[in-house]
Amino acid sequence: MSEYPELYLMIDGERLSGADRRTHDVLNPATGETIGKLPLASSADLDRALEAAARGFARWRKSTPQERANVLNGAARLMRERTEDIARIAVLEQGKTLAEARIEVGMNIGLFEFYAGEVFRIYGRTLVRPEGMRSTVVHEPVGPVAAFAPWNFPIGNPGRKLGAPVAAGCSVIMKAAEETPASALAVLQCLYDAGLPTDVAQAVFGVPDEVSRHLLASPVIRKLSFTGSTVVGRQLAKLAAEDFKRTTMELGGHGPVLVFADADIERVLDIAVPQKFRNGGQVCVSPTRFLVEAPVYEAFREGFASRAAALRIGPGLAPESQMGPLANPRRVEAIDALIHEAVDAGARLHTGGERLGNQGFFYQPTVLSDVPQTARIMNEEPFGPVALLNRFESEEAMIAEANRLPYGLAAYAWTSNASRQKRLSAAIEAGMVGINTPMIGGADSPFGGVKWSGHGHEDGPEGIMACLVTKAVHEG
Known part of the structure; x- marks a missing residue:
């Protein structure tokens, strides 16, 4: 593949572009030339994505571990088959070397395969109680996730943002970087083609402040996952705090x-x-x-x-x-x-x-x-x-x-x-x-920081646990 693909929003399985939507020029960093026009989501588009995410969560939270594993393993297999195409897309829109992009695809494959196994290890526990009483601790999906991914790893970051919620039984609205949209869409397409219901994962793009405020203002969203700068992370954390949404923040380093x-x-x-x-x-x-x-x-x-x-x-x-x-x-x-x-x-x-x-x-x-x-x-x-x-x-x-x-x-x-x-x-x-x-x-190791570098983890068992809530159930 040598040409850059068409760009679109992916909402409820439908590719949306054109109409009266604003657009963002996607540049080839090696030439500075425009290689694509990315449609930006309107408020109506974001509302539609929220509606789909709510519906998708109601469906996917009931999915079996085997169903989730089949999707993740299937997506990993498709990614392996499409490695060259996906890697070349990443190079065209982000600039890294082809060798690095191939490694990034491989990282995603490994993560999806690890999560496919980890879905069978979301264990709870039974507590010791007097005769006639039963107490259990279970882990349940937190709900629809708003996930924001940066441009530096255009394949790996979307993979992290999509893989953990899908493995945990959540739905997700992903806003990947406007500079590198085609890589993120290619990762999402692998999940769709592996059988993920289209209302479980959405991809939107837009003016970052507009999208984040709109999504985080909605009670539909129950968790924020963000990778980016400390400055932006602070602002998003404040927005999430208004509704006490769970957060995973992977921020800057030095x-x-x-x-x-x-x-x-x-x-x-x-x-x-x-x-x-x-x-x-x-x-x-x-x-x-x-x-x-x-x-x-x-x-x-x-x-x-x-x-x-x-x-x-x-x-x-x-x-x-x-x-x-x-x-x-x-x-x-x-x-x-x-x-x-x-x-x-x-x-x-x-x-x-x-x-x-x-x-x-x-x-x-x-x-x-x-x-x-x-x-x-x-x-x-x-x-x-x-x-x-x-x-x-x-x-x-x-x-x-x-x-x-x-x-x-x-x-x-x-x-x-x-x-x-x-x-x-x-x-x-x-x-x-x-x-x-x-x-x-x-894939099996927690990724995250302390102090101004954020809180929470991606990857490893901790990545799935970040998309789960704990419930204690006591029966007399």
Whole structure:
């Protein structure tokens, strides 16, 4: 598949476009050209989606575990068959490399297959009571879910937002990012084609503030699931609180990486540099602040900069590309401003720091060192292809810097000292910690943060439990 597909809203199984609906231009980040016109939902469209979600929940909450498992396994099978088509769509609208998009499809497949098994393990319990009395604890679907997914993982994020509610027996209205709608629609179509009733899952797009206010004002919606910035998350949490809706919030991060002198520095560099520039650094768990112990600081800095400078940047569909463009012009402007402000404040620029070419949204992989703690980039999530390297003299100072910010999504540490590994796992304030590995997620592993990085989890058994409520039943 080489052409970008037609775009639409999906409400109650009907593809809606045209009419008098406003539209949003979808751009190809590699060229900056418009590749699609996305219809935006009207108030009437959103009301129709709510009506369908209410009806779908009444139906799907009664579904058996086997029915839910069949849908999820079927969708995973279809996704495997459609991997190349779905991956190419993601590259066209988001910009990442084709290899990364294929991995993202695989992540979705694994998640759906895990949830298909987990639906049989939504266990309750029986309490010990006097003779003649019976008390049980059961878990029931929370109700229709409003799910908001960002653009950085256009396949994986919609998969998370759809998979957990479907597995739990809920209905869901998904608003994926307007920049990357076709990937989300492709994931939803796999669920439909696997037998999911069309009123159980809807896909709407629109002006984010309008859609969120409309959906969260409705008593139909009983849970909000949001992935995005802390700023937007705060606003949505306030809206949800008006009706005491349940929330799962996966918000911003500013991933610290603690590198100790006893680590294998060459191995760390070989792993950390590709991880830093994966998806152009537009990853919420991206390693960002490298806190390097003094004895290896200079060698680490030189090795990091040389590897970053050697990365091949180009269109995501080009086989030789190791990093594609940024997703939109806003990211180029934002990352450029943060980098140059840091340099003006005294940071040293070792490579990058400039836009690439005059077509598309390409930006050079950038390495800064000796970055002042007061620089904005040291305190705000850069969400782009920039690594920040600073020297530290002690473990205590490194831990203090790792925990300095109010964010606590992902953190990493590299050390061969077993005792230190245990200390770090306890001392670092983050929802996910990788020690001597960048792998901090998986279908069976809870994904989520602490502090300003949000609350609740996706993936793992916790992902389904986030869509369930607990009920105690006492019979005399």
